[in-house]
Amino acid sequence: MFTNLIPWRWLGALTLVMLLAWGLYHNGYTRGQAQAARDGELALSELRNRHEQALLAQAEEDNEALTAWQQRYQQQVVSAAEAEKRYLATLSDLRRTHQQLQRKIDDVTHRWQDERGQSHAIECVFTAGFVQQYNAAFGLSSLTADAGNAAAAARRAGGASGAGAAVDPRLRDSGVAQRDLLAHATEVGAAYQRLAAQVNGLLDYIAGLER
Structure with missing residues (x-):
């Protein structure tokens, strides 16, 4: 007689609703976590790409600066050699x-x-x-x-x-x-x-x- 007072129909419906809610929550949480992981990996990949591009640009800039310095140094060496050659030739003429x-x-x-x-x-x-x-x-x-x-x-x-x-x-x-x-x-x-x-x-x- 006591069992007749329990609203089994409502309990079943409530249980079904809770199961559906939990399923929706779990599915949303799982999908959100996966999406967040994908977004994080994408952001990290973009950050790595930008960092690599920055390193590459800096390396190219350093290489250009080094090349320019080497060319300038070589020109200075040539100019010094020419100046010394002219000086020695002048001394020879003077002697x-x-x-x-x-x-x-x-x-x-x-x-x-x-x-x-x-x-x-x-x-x-x-x-x-x-x-x-x-x-x-x-x-x-x-x-x-x-x-x-x-x-x-x-x-x-x-x-x-x-x-x-x-x-x-x-x-x-x-x-x-x-x-x-x-x-x-x-x-x-x-x-x-x-x-x-x-x-x-x-x-x-x-x-x-x-x-």
């Missing part, structure tokens, strides 16, 4: 010119010819004052110190001869000949041209590095 000038010194300092072609011995006097100023102009000595030394020497010589008061030490014969001055000018000119070649070579080298 050859210097030797030629040295050989010609005696040819133009021993004798001279007049308008009739007559040859005469060169009589040229360079005073002590001339030599002092010449040396001072090249920074070889102090003009004031040389003048003082020459004056002291003249006073000593004048005291010994008794005629020192009339002697100007700057106008005395220095004993320097044309050949001496030309030889010195040849050496100074060669040194100047070597220095100029070094400076120009350095400028060419720097210009090559800046290209």
Whole structure:
């Protein structure tokens, strides 16, 4: 009699509804989980692809930069080699010119010819004052110190001869000949041209590095 009071029909219906709800929930959960897994794998794959593409782009950029640096370095090496070649060629020309000038010194300092072609011995006097100023102009000595030394020497010589008061030490014969001055000018000119070649070579080298 008690069993007759239980609403079996309603319980069955409720159970069926619950089973259907659970089935729907389980199916939706399973499908949602699978979809989420697929979406996660797709997102991870896209992230990996973007990362690989970024690495590839960076590698290409680094390779291009390295290639450009290698080309620039090679150009600098070539420029430096060309600058050194020009510098050595200039030095060789300067040495050859210097030797030629040295050989010609005696040819133009021993004798001279007049308008009739007559040859005469060169009589040229360079005073002590001339030599002092010449040396001072090249920074070889102090003009004031040389003048003082020459004056002291003249006073000593004048005291010994008794005629020192009339002697100007700057106008005395220095004993320097044309050949001496030309030889010195040849050496100074060669040194100047070597220095100029070094400076120009350095400028060419720097210009090559800046290209």
